[in-house]
Amino acid sequence: MSSYSLKNVYATLPRTQRGQPLVLGGDPKGKNFLYTNGNSVIIRNIENPAISEIYTEHSLPVNVAKYSPSGFYIASGDQSGKVRIWDTVNKEHILKNEFHPIGGPIKDIAWSPDNQRMVVVGEGRERFGHVFMSETGTSVGEISGQSKPINSCDFRPTRPFRIVTGSEDNTIGVFEGPPFKFKMTKQDHSRFVQAVRYSPSGNLFASAGFDGKVFIYDGTSSDLVGEVGSPAHNGGVYGVSWSPDGRQLLTSSGDKTARLWDVETRQMVSEFVLGATVEDQQVSCLWQGQYLLSVSLSGFINYLDVNDSSKPLRIVKGHNKPITVLSLTEDRTNIFTGSHDGFVTNWNASTGENNRVNGLGHGNQINGMKPNGNLMYTCGIDDSVKQIDIENNTYTKTDIKLGSQPRGMDILKEKNIIIAASVNEISVIQDDKKVGELKVNYEPSSASVSKVGDIAVGGSMDNKVHIYELNGTSLNQKIELDHLGAVTDVSFSPDDKYLVACDAHRKVILYSVPEYKLATNQEWGFHNARVNTIAWSPNSLLVASGSLDTNIIIWSVVKPNKHVIIKNAHAQSQITRLSWLDDSTLVSVGQDCNTKMWIIEPF
Missing domain, CATH: 2.130.10.10 (YVTN repeat-like/Quinoprotein amine dehydrogenase)
Incomplete structure (x- = not known):
């Protein structure tokens, strides 16, 4: 092990x-x-x-x-x-x-x-x-x-x-x-x-x-x-x-x-x-x-x-309320964390020195955060998408209104398109303007975009992963994947060969793309409570999952029957988000308001 x-x-x-x-x-x-x-x-x-x-x-x-x-x-x-x-x-x-x-x-x-x-x-x-x-x-x-x-x-x-x-x-x-x-x-x-x-x-x-x-x-x-x-x-x-x-x-x-x-x-x-x-x-x-x-x-x-x-x-500076979002700048030199009270902190990944992001943010819980070049986009429960100018460490005046509360977002960088999954619709935002939306009859929990323009949205009420195709600025439903519990997070691998989804039924499920079939016959089911979040290593070989059970598990795509469990990673507190700094360094945040960095040995 x-x-x-x-x-x-x-x-x-x-x-x-x-x-x-x-x-x-x-x-x-x-x-x-x-x-x-x-x-x-x-x-x-x-x-x-x-x-x-x-x-x-x-x-x-x-x-x-x-x-x-x-x-x-x-x-x-x-x-x-x-x-x-x-x-x-x-x-x-x-x-x-x-x-x-x-x-x-x-x-x-x-x-x-x-x-x-x-x-x-x-x-x-x-x-x-x-x-x-x-x-x-x-x-x-x-x-x-x-x-x-x-x-x-x-x-x-x-x-x-x-x-x-x-x-x-x-x-x-x-x-x-x-x-x-x-x-x-x-x-x-x-x-x-x-x-x-x-x-x-x-x-x-x-x-x-x-x-x-x-x-x-x-x-x-x-x-x-x-x-x-x-x-x-x-x-x-x-x-x-x-x-x-x-x-x-x-x-x-x-x-x-x-x-x-x-x-x-x-x-x-x-x-x-x-x-x-x-x-x-x-x-x-x-x-x-x-x-x-x-x-x-x-x-x-x-x-x-x-x-x-x-x-x-x-x-x-830093946080003293539970951290709800975590993201890295594209060059992975800085870690951004956002807490339940709406504050965002920018950390130097190598020294841990930090500063709070200035300007008018969401003022309350942030549910999504993703980089795009020298900008970091955030979505919050004030029903909006905002942007941070990374270099000046401040929120800009950009404020994109959504029809309902966003639960997750991702960015298709090649087309400068943001997909925001909200309580009853999925919005398509291009060049900081809302250009399209699709009303949905389930409640999305998360969203991920592949480089070819496939979009995966997790459903928290209907226990499904919904796959859409992006045509211009409109979304066409492609396929639905059934889970046994609410789907809490979805993520395409960096090389676009896989989609991983986790759910409230304690499972992490790996699909191969583009056919969306189960990629392993090995069930990834070692958590003992709802899995909150998943993250891919940059080389697409490892998946990390974080759960309500306070544990982080590292799964290998190449050796699907092997895994590493980091028990009680954030004391008596659930894991809220994960992100890989490089192929062997994982960043985790939790309800305990701490940000931790783990070295994962190869297996």
Whole structure:
């Protein structure tokens, strides 16, 4: 059995939610930072964020992940109140422990400086937090004294140990121990407390709230030292992070700015204005060695420049919603991905560097994407076909209206004709104008065009592949091919010798062209759920299929009884699209918002 290897992961951005702070974790060695999206924990190299790793062992959405002070472990907490502690050294990330300290979503986690104790807080049914031993799960104190869910917690990094918590009852809780007991609440905030963090030496801690205020307290006595700014921001403060020397403080706010403060004078040193739209609200920040990060509501990760606050050093972009379309430029140097929320990202296939496509796109889900020379065409559920100017990375003004929602499209480049298959018709578009249409009484799911002008359209209601002939700008029905389930995708091979179709009955079926007869007596039926998508290698020898069962299977035309299965290719998430970069490199995208590159060994 031949094998495969994962070459690259172009990672999802953090999943953000309006009004919810996002917690970033940092590696004590200063190399990586951490965040979550869906069931995944994403570990990214801070120097080169194109290098990333994804931990996918949670069965429910994860809210927060934090490195242990030793750097050898990561603790991640999920929606149900479960904490997994896993190692960072092995590629397999071996699970060390799993505990269930509270009965509801975990919102923050903090380790004691000796790696032995841990505090978790959130929205439990019977309690909002718990302190326990990281080795055994034994309780070492109670988090009590606050009447509403707790958003944030921190462990004092030096003795005498303290724990502070920030709650939706507008208070800060202070706990002394071990064993940790409630000592007092601080009531300086007038709205939800969103973040509490100790300084690196433990001599101070800072709190940030939705009242726009940031306070600094004494780390031992918890007495109020003073307020930062007056107030610190014109909107809710979502995050606060200390500089490594403890002399400065970074804050991020819903007022779309991040600000840098001098701790001693509590005055502003600089302000980073990160945009003017709702999507530019700043929901998290992290000061990691020489790097200052702030995360926008859009999910973009901004690297702030201490020497020039006018613009970030770099902005890491991408997707944080499921990816629905994938295509390559004709020279295969760039990968285009489009997500459920209508955004398109253009990735450099060799470095992973990316940029979001500018201009007015569809504004909602994109269902098809295909290149034509220096243009990339997209169709979306706003019932239109639009085009992207690849070189300038922007949507053009071209907007071709369709009669109903498009489900798939393909391009006959020789004649500059686009075929768009919509809910109740197939449109023929030439030179960016609609020149013909054929009303259909089935619901198309996909379309593929062969170089000779045959057109295959998948039927999702009638379980058929419909083959048409293109005469000028009109379509004539040629033949129908029956499947046992809804046909989800169709594709002619690059050499035009085959057509492959996949369906909801778990099958991938190969036909020889032009007679449209079964090309193999070998049934390609190893998926165990609906097959969503298929893609041909450029040499027409391999077909890749991606399914709802989270697996990708590679099939050989020459050896039809051989195949390679990439199990659980996108964690607990279905595969939405596939494309080959070359004859041995496959690109996949999924519901988990990640783009992955696989090397397929010959077989």
